[in-house]
Amino acid sequence: MRRNNAATALNPSLTLLEPFRAAMELTFLQFTAPxxxxxxxxxxxxIFPGLGADGTSVSILRAHCQDLGYEAFDWGQGFNTGPRGELGAWLEALADEVSRQLEKHDKPATLIGWSLGGLYARELGKLLAPKLRQVITIATPFNGSADDISASWISSLLGGGAASIDPLWIERLRMPPPIRTTSIYSRSDGVVAWETCRHDEGSRLVEDIEVDGSHMGMGWNREVLNIVADRLGQHAGPWRPYGGPT
Incomplete structure (x- = not known):
């Protein structure tokens, strides 16, 4: 079992270099073929964007999925400013909205969330499981604790600005959806502690995949895009463990 604790911390130098590293990842993407x-x-x-971002931030990821032959679109809620009001009710309303968007489709959907957006994807994965194929999160710290300083900003957002949220919610966020779930994380993430982006226990429905990249550049990181392509192309059933691009 891999239980996180308050010792998880960020490297300040990685945090300062986040914009530069994200720009370098974008440059690398432009000069490499998938x-x-x-x-x-x-x-x-x-696709659910991260905090303070909207559909523009996930445009490369969305276009990548479309180029692969999937009908990809963002969450349609504009900028992600965090939940408003009581968390459970807000998530239920978001699930209803996404469910309406999926009514015209006859195939189970994939939910992809980046950072804070990944928490939405995971929770909607629990609420809408029969309508879904899988959940993929990118640099999402779902496995923090109430007193883990590295995940305190997530706790504050989900708690409506409070210093922490109900411990029951902390436990709920740790629990994966009852469908295939992939968590993509980086040990060189300069925004969230990588330890909080992994599950305590593996299963036939859960896989954590490590990449080398910045938090801000995850949406166009070539390795992340390769993993997304692999996940989207797998048929129903347990995961075929990711072994790199073929």
């Missing part, structure tokens, strides 16, 4: 992939089956992919 590996060949089989045409997608057209199933819907809903």
């Amino acid at each position: 590996p060949k992939a089989l045409p997608g089956d057209g199933h819907p992919v809903v």
Whole structure:
């Protein structure tokens, strides 16, 4: 079991270098070609942006999914400013909105969330499981604790600005959805502690995959995009463990 604790911390130098590293990842993406992939089956992919971001921030990720042959779109709520009001009610309302967006589709959907958006994707994965194929999170610190300083900003946001949220919610966030779930994380993340982006225990439905990259550049990190392509292309059933691009 991998239980996180308050000892998780960020490297200040990595935090300061986040914008530069993200820019370098974008440059690298522009000069590298994606590996060949089989045409997608057209199933819907809903992408949730990170804190303070909107659909523009995930445009490269969305275009990548569309190029692969999937019907990808962002969450349609504009800028992600964090939950408003009581957390449970807010998530229920968001689930209802996403469910309406998926009504016109006849195939189970994939939910992808970046950072804070990944928490939304995971919780909606629990609320909408019968309508979903899988959940993919990118640099999402779901496994922090109430007193973990590295995840305090997430706790504050979900608690409506309070210093912490109900411990029951901390435990709920740790629990993966009852469907296939992938967490992509980086040990060189300068915004969230990588330890909080991994599950305590593995299972046939859960896989944590490490990449080398910045937090701010995850949405266009070539390795992240390769993993997303692999996950989207897998058929129903337990995960085939990720072994790199083919």
